[in-house]
Amino acid sequence: MPPIRRNALGRGLDSLISMDDVPARGSSAINDIDVTLISPNPDQPRTTFDEAALDELAVSIRELGIIQPLSLRKTGPDAYQIIAGERRYRAAIKAGLTSVPAYIRTANDSELTEMALIENIQREDLNAIEIALTFKKLIDQYRLTQERLSERIGKKRATIANFLRLLKLPAEVQLGLRDKRVDMGHARALLSIEKPALQLKLYNEILRQGLSVRKVEELAKAYREADEAGEEAPAAKKADNRTNDYDILKKHLSASFRRPVQFTCNAKGKGKITFPFKNEDELEQLIAIFDTIKHSEG
Structure with missing residues (x-):
């Protein structure tokens, strides 16, 4: 039985975060799927998974449950493949869950890659190189022009061209x-x-x-x-010593929280530290880190 969600932010995450999923053919109902029936997508755009971040997400999932359902496609009588949500899937297994909430979608191989890419871009889960490589794969594998790819994924052609240029670095x-x-x-x-x-x-x-x-x-x-x-x-x-000290602190905080922490400080020493998050997964990670800090102090 999945853990009961904690009302983490007063009104709860559900009221703050859009629960819209990638538009695709298939049921909009949320199903409870046994994790042993699920396999990852070998063409998943995301290529790297930070184990420490997965551990933090697993802690959060044990506390809050999985807030955003996975997107799966049915590949057999009792078999499913991940379209989007592999991080949540991996963290759920670490958390000891035996089943996960999921939408069941209908998609062929090319649609699977496109849907995974679109979902990740909409959630800003992918880094720039992962996006660029996936754009290139879609263009090469399905013989698409940049213009045609632009139409299919809803991104401007100039945006696609800018990502592809990164592969020349x-x-x-x-x-x-x-x-x-x-x-x-x-x-x-x-x-x-x-x-x-x-x-x-x-x-x-x-x-x-x-x-x-x-x-x-x-x-x-x-x-x-x-x-x-x-x-x-x-x-x-070379920057002045004070700027260097702030840069060192900023880098230390960014490394500790595994995200680009924003740090500002004026000449009088007044400033702020901001912990940005791009989606509910990253928010869950932050909550888990703060909980860990709080418990260690207690």
Whole structure:
């Protein structure tokens, strides 16, 4: 029997979070499906699962239950394949659940990939490289143009083109983007530089100094101008000690909470720390972390 949900935020998560699922053929009823009958989608867009984050989600699921049902397709008399919700599925198993709530959808192989991609993008679960690779796979495997893919998934063609351009970056930069060490703004600035060696040089400056997107855009322009003049690319000026201290604190908090924590502080020392979350899974992770901190202090 699944655990009873806790009213985590007064009104409850259900009143704060849209429960709409991916539009698709199939029943809109929520079914209770035995986890032993479910298998992952081998073409799932998400390629990495943080085990520590899964452990935190499992703790939250034990406390709150699964808030957003999985989306599955029936592949046999007693067999289902995941369209969307593999993180919840994995965490539910860790939490000891024997069944999970799910919508049963009807989809062929190409629709399965598209639906998984759309659901993850709508929930902002995928990193930029996972999205880019899935776009490329859909284009290559089903011989789609960017325009046709745009029509099928409801994204602007320019957006698809921008994601595909990320795959032209050096592998080291792509890994940094996948692991959220840099964001899309940084990546777009790096793409304005043609030479991979210069892209890597500026990428390493971003990591060393925690440069803002605006600063990277300025440096990218300076790199291009220096390259055209046959000069050495300029080095980024080192930030003052106070800024470095704040950057270190920001990185420490982001690492501890496994998300890009936002930290601001003015010259008088007044500021705020913000813990962003993109969906209910990440909110559950935050609640689990805060609960862990509270219990350790108690």
